[in-house]
Amino acid sequence: MYAPIKRKTFEIGLNNSLKDQSQLRFRSDNSVPSTMLLNDNIKGHSRHQHEETFDNLNCLGTSYYKAETKDESASSLFRKRNVFKEFPYFNYIQSKALDDLLYTEKNFVICSPTGSGKTVLFELAIVGLLMQVPKPWSNIKIVYMAPIKTLCNQRNEDWKEKFGPIGLNCKELTGDTEMDDYFEIQDAHIIITTPEKWDTMTRKWRDNSLVQFVRLFLIDEVHVVKDECRGATLEVVVSRMKTVQLAVSRMSNQLDDKTLRFVAVSATIPNVEDIAEWLSDGKGPGIAMKIDESYRPVKLRKIVLGFPCSSTQTEFKFDLSLNYKMASVIQTYSEQKPALVFCATRKGVQQAASILAKDAKFIMTTDHKQRLQKYTNSIKDSKLRDLLVYGVGYHHAGMDVSDRKAIEAAFTAGDVPVLFTTSTLAMGVNLPAHLVVIKSTVHYAGGMFQEYSETDILQMMGRAGRPQFDTTAAVVIMTRTQTKDNYTQMLDGVHTIESSLHKHLVEHLNAEIILNTITDVNVALEWIRSTFLYIRAFKNPNHYGFATGQGRTGIETKLQELCLKNLHALSSIGLIKMDEEINFKPTETGRLMARYCIAFDTMKLFYLVTGSETLNELVRLICNCKEFTDVQLRMNEKKILNTLNKDKNRVTIRFPLEGKVKTNEMKVNCLIQAQLGCIPVQEFTLTQDTAKIFKCGVRVTKCLSELLMQQENKSFMALLNAVILAKCFRAKLWDNSTYVSRQLDKIGPTLSNAMVNAGLTTFQKIEDTNARELELIVNRHPPFGNQIRESVLHLPKYELSVEQLARYHESVAEIIVKITLTNYQQLREKRTAPDNHHTSLIIGDADNQVVYKRKITDSALLKSGNWMKKIEVKRAFKSEELSVHLISSEYVGLDIQQKYSVFYSGPKKFGTHIVHEKFDVQQSQSAKQKRTASSLMVPIVNAVQGMF
Numbered sequence: 051m052y053a054p055i056k057r058k059t060f061e062i063g064l065n066n067s068l069k070d071q072s073q074l075r076f077r078s079d080n081s082v083p084s085t086m087l088l089n090d091n092i093k094g095h096s097r098h099q100h101e102e103t104f105d106n107l108n109c110l111g112t113s114y115y116k117a118e119t120k121d122e123s124a125s126s127l128f129r130k131r132n133v134f135k136e137f138p139y140f141n142y143i144q145s146k147a148l149d150d151l152l153y154t155e156k157n158f159v160i161c162s163p164t165g166s167g168k169t170v171l172f173e174l175a176i177v178g179l180l181m182q183v184p185k186p187w188s189n190i191k192i193v194y195m196a197p198i199k200t201l202c203n204q205r206n207e208d209w210k211e212k213f214g215p216i217g218l219n220c221k222e223l224t225g226d227t228e229m230d231d232y233f234e235i236q237d238a239h240i241i242i243t244t245p246e247k248w249d250t251m252t253r254k255w256r257d258n259s260l261v262q263f264v265r266l267f268l269i270d271e272v273h274v275v276k277d278e279c280r281g282a283t284l285e286v287v288v289s290r291m292k293t294v295q296l297a298v299s300r301m302s303n304q305l306d307d308k309t310l311r312f313v314a315v316s317a318t319i320p321n322v323e324d325i326a327e328w329l330s331d332g333k334g335p336g337i338a339m340k341i342d343e344s345y346r347p348v349k350l351r352k353i354v355l356g357f358p359c360s361s362t363q364t365e366f367k368f369d370l371s372l373n374y375k376m377a378s379v380i381q382t383y384s385e386q387k388p389a390l391v392f393c394a395t396r397k398g399v400q401q402a403a404s405i406l407a408k409d410a411k412f413i414m415t416t417d418h419k420q421r422l423q424k425y426t427n428s429i430k431d432s433k434l435r436d437l438l439v440y441g442v443g444y445h446h447a448g449m450d451v452s453d454r455k456a457i458e459a460a461f462t463a464g465d466v467p468v469l470f471t472t473s474t475l476a477m478g479v480n481l482p483a484h485l486v487v488i489k490s491t492v493h494y495a496g497g498m499f500q501e502y503s504e505t506d507i508l509q510m511m512g513r514a515g516r517p518q519f520d521t522t523a524a525v526v527i528m529t530r531t532q533t534k535d536n537y538t539q540m541l542d543g544v545h546t547i548e549s550s551l552h553k554h555l556v557e558h559l560n561a562e563i564i565l566n567t568i569t570d571v572n573v574a575l576e577w578i579r580s581t582f583l584y585i586r587a588f589k590n591p592n593h594y595g596f597a598t599g600q601g602r603t604g605i606e607t608k609l610q611e612l613c614l615k616n617l618h619a620l621s622s623i624g625l626i627k628m629d630e631e632i633n634f635k636p637t638e639t640g641r642l643m644a645r646y647c648i649a650f651d652t653m654k655l656f657y658l659v660t661g662s663e664t665l666n667e668l669v670r671l672i673c674n675c676k677e678f679t680d681v682q683l684r685m686n687e688k689k690i691l692n693t694l695n696k697d698k699n700r701v702t703i704r705f706p707l708e709g710k711v712k713t714n715e716m717k718v719n720c721l722i723q724a725q726l727g728c729i730p731v732q733e734f735t736l737t738q739d740t741a742k743i744f745k746c747g748v749r750v751t752k753c754l755s756e757l758l759m760q761q762e763n764k765s766f767m768a769l770l771n772a773v774i775l776a777k778c779f780r781a782k783l784w785d786n787s788t789y790v791s792r793q794l795d796k797i798g799p800t801l802s803n804a805m806v807n808a809g810l811t812t813f814q815k816i817e818d819t820n821a822r823e824l825e826l827i828v829n830r831h832p833p834f835g836n837q838i839r840e841s842v843l844h845l846p847k848y849e850l851s852v853e854q855l856a857r858y859h860e861s862v863a864e865i866i867v868k869i870t871l872t873n874y875q876q877l878r879e880k881r882t883a884p885d886n887h888h889t890s891l892i893i894g895d896a897d898n899q900v901v902y903k904r905k906i907t908d909s910a911l912l913k914s915g916n917w918m919k920k921i922e923v924k925r926a927f928k929s930e931e932l933s934v935h936l937i938s939s940e941y942v943g944l945d946i947q948q949k950y951s952v953f954y955s956g957p958k959k960f961g962t963h964i965v966h967e968k969f970d971v972q973q974s975q976s977a978k979q980k981r982t983a984s985s986l987m988v989p990i991v992n993a994v995q996g997m998f
Contacts, residue, residue, distance in 0.1 A: 157336030163346040196270040269314040282554040348515030356534030377409040387484035412441040486514040549583040571632040646753040649676035661765030666705040751776040766894030790943035860956020874915040896929035
């Protein structure tokens with residue numbers, strides 16, 4: 051397809067003083083315009099410049115050309131030169147990788163330093179694909195995968211601007227998006243996503259119809275594969291793509307056409323060759339390229355400082371203590387050049403800046419002070435104005451836009467010696483500095499403190515170095531003494547990248563079986579061979595629990611045994627079906643496990659549910675789930691937790707625990723109940739843990755309720771309580787809570803407390819209260835009260851009625867259940883509840899049997915205003931009484947619970963004994979007639995939903 055041009059390589063010695071003025075001209079024989087090449091060996095840059103047509107994307111045309119359509123393809127393709135308009139030349143690393151990325155289809159892996167322009171390598175690969183495929187590119191998709199959402203967002207904004215003008219549509223998929231994405235990405239050429247989101251998306255693609263169009267798969271920060279939590283997901287996603295593409299190729303008998311290409315980059319992969327081998331295309335390993343620090347445009351000095359932190363000291367206090375060490379660090383390493391300090395929180399940014407302004411004195415000329423005063427006059431934030439005169443500034447997303455712009459300009463000009471900012475700046479605004487300080491290696495995210503990922507650290511490090519001003523730069527990481535060695539090794543790149551798939555193999559095998567990627571044992575073993583685990587197991591068997599010296603055959607046998615062991619484990623609790631020939635079929639239970647990403651150990655716990663569990667017992671079950679094992683009980687927390695559990699002078703949890711709180715599970719239980727009971731917890735670390743518990747708890751409880759919905763055995767009590775508990779986790783309230791107002795927009799804990807103190811404990815009471823009175827209660831101005839009443843008015847209001855048909859039998863009865871949406875006319879105009887809101891109708895008898903269960907969406911009720919169903923009821927041994935429940939999926943305060951007694955014509959049965967009624971036939975017939983009339987004329991139970 052492409053005809054190579056013969057090349058000659060030679061060196062020309064130049065006088066150092068003339069090197070910047072030297073140029074070499076040549077003209078190729080294929081009518082490509084003249085080219086000049088300038089090599090700057092000292093800076094490590096290769097400059098390529100074409101005249102006329104190719105000005106910015108110039109060197110791309112000089113290596114290969116498409117013989118048949120060279121002139122037409124060149125003119126059409128290189129109009130896309132605006133992709134690389136930001137710089138006049140490619141640096142050394144980009145130049146070295148250029149030919150492999152543009153003119154071959156081989157998989158490619160590169161390890162190069164931070165700040166070396168690795169994003170350009172992805173763009174070169176995209177352009178290389180476009181050179182092969184004629185317009186309109188409707189049958190190609192490119193996937194870019196990065197471990198963090200902010201990186202995805204940055205890439206999306208950048209590539210929309212670069213590739214949009216040439217006809218490529220970009221679509222970002224992260225955890226914040228919904229089902230509409232499936233339709234939107236049909237028209238997208240470049241899909242930007244995280245490993246977790248792409249995993250979820252591909253799990254739901256039963257036929258992989260979109261996967262087969264993916265021609266280029268770009269993996270940013272591929273070192274994440276070693277992460278114990280997230281690495282397995284990245285590894286499985288890549289292996290899934292390889293397996294699916296292979297299967298599609300086999301089915302179409304086109305093994306060489308439309309191959310999938312992988313391009314992966316990172317800054318810290320010592321064993322880059324292993325990654326290249328993993329990303330092999332079946333014909334051989336991918337191209338592996340490793341560039342050392344000497345080629346970084348600005349040389350980087352890396353320092354890790356460890357500070358003591360006791361086990362009882364909180365992350366907040368440790369972070370605060372580092373503020374008082376900042377002046378010394380900046381004085382030692384900044385060389386009186388601009389320094390950028392990354393902090394965990396916005397509040398932490400301001401605190402650290404204030405302390406430094408008091409501790410440090412910067413030497414500034416009169417002109418410098420005047421320039422600072424000029425910036426100060428334009429700042430609206432009074433605190434920032436006070437600090438800026440001392441040469442200290444801060445920057446975060448909560449600031450006024452004009453203030454942020456002013457600070458960015460001042461720092462870029464070098465007029466602000468030190469700028470404090472949140473870590474999110476590393477992903478967004480480009481403010482390079484001579485010195486970057488990472489103050490503490492934990493940050494506040496998702497309601498909790500957690501360690502920065504390696505990707506986060508590398509992104510922040512990437513801000514060190516100003517190529518236009520410096521030849522050197524420095525990074526200082528301030529961390530705990532206990533973690534100092536970890537970060538030192540990370541920066542030195544000495545951690546060999548290992549797989550973590552073996553720790554999560556059972557969950558991912560199930561997901562592949564659900565997706566039909568794996569259908570029998572042979573395909574399962576083939577899938578194992580496509581993983582990074584397979585590559586590393588031969589090179590470091592001890593890490594994976596295998597003995598050394600077994601040889602290739604022995605290790606492969608061990609991997610097969612590991613695979614089969616996990617498959618049998620899945621089969622043992624009904625997550626998959628396995629026949630004698632070891633063919634697999636997915637089950638609905640297995641689908642739930644994959645859909646909600648539940649750990650296998652948790653599914654084993656669910657398998658032990660007997661069906662008669664109370665709400666208290668289900669809470670205890672949830673606390674033992676694998677998802678909460680990282681919530682640890684600290685010594686200094688026991689007093690607070692014991693007070694939450696039992697205290698005569700305070701409000702305590704709904705279901706007190708026996709004895710003192712002494713295990714991790716008891717801590718989780720206390721925190722769950724405190725949150726659901728609206729009991730305030732002042733300790734910051736406990737608040738963090740609660741946020742973590744509820745983040746996982748929503749999907750864990752949802753999975754349990756869906757699992758019990760599928761079962762047909764005696765499980766009415768467990769099902770009912772599981773559905774209620776799932777709703778409680780979602781609403782963060784107990785089902786009997788009086789704090790229903792917390793579920794409304796603009797109502798937080800403080801306002802909700804005020805409403806409860808005023809007796810507004812149900813939605814009906816809130817609706818019945820005058821808007822002005824509501825505003826007095828919560829101390830807000832109009833029209834706040836109108837907005838609150840409006841929200842309540844447009845919540846769904848249900849009415850439930852049950853009646854029995856006059857067809858009597860000694861063991862079977864027929865009832866009609868009718869659900870009415872009493873305000874459906876109002877809801878057709880406006881709805882407070884989300885579009886996917888539904889109710890679960892669950893009817894059970896005295897023997898704990900589920901008589902009937904069904905989900906009924908508001909959308910279905912809105913069509914006619916009601917729903918009706920005839921249900922056959924078998925006679926229970928213990929009693930004729932039915933429990934009828936209508937449970938909202940989202941809201942506490944909308945549920946209906948009612949009892950209903952069914953009439954049967956024959957004698958009652960208790961166990962194996964028959965008990966005859968002691969009244970005569972005439973009385974029986976009279977009773978029967980009365981019952982018939984009653985059932986035909988009016989409902990026996992007519993219950994208006996519980997909020998009224």
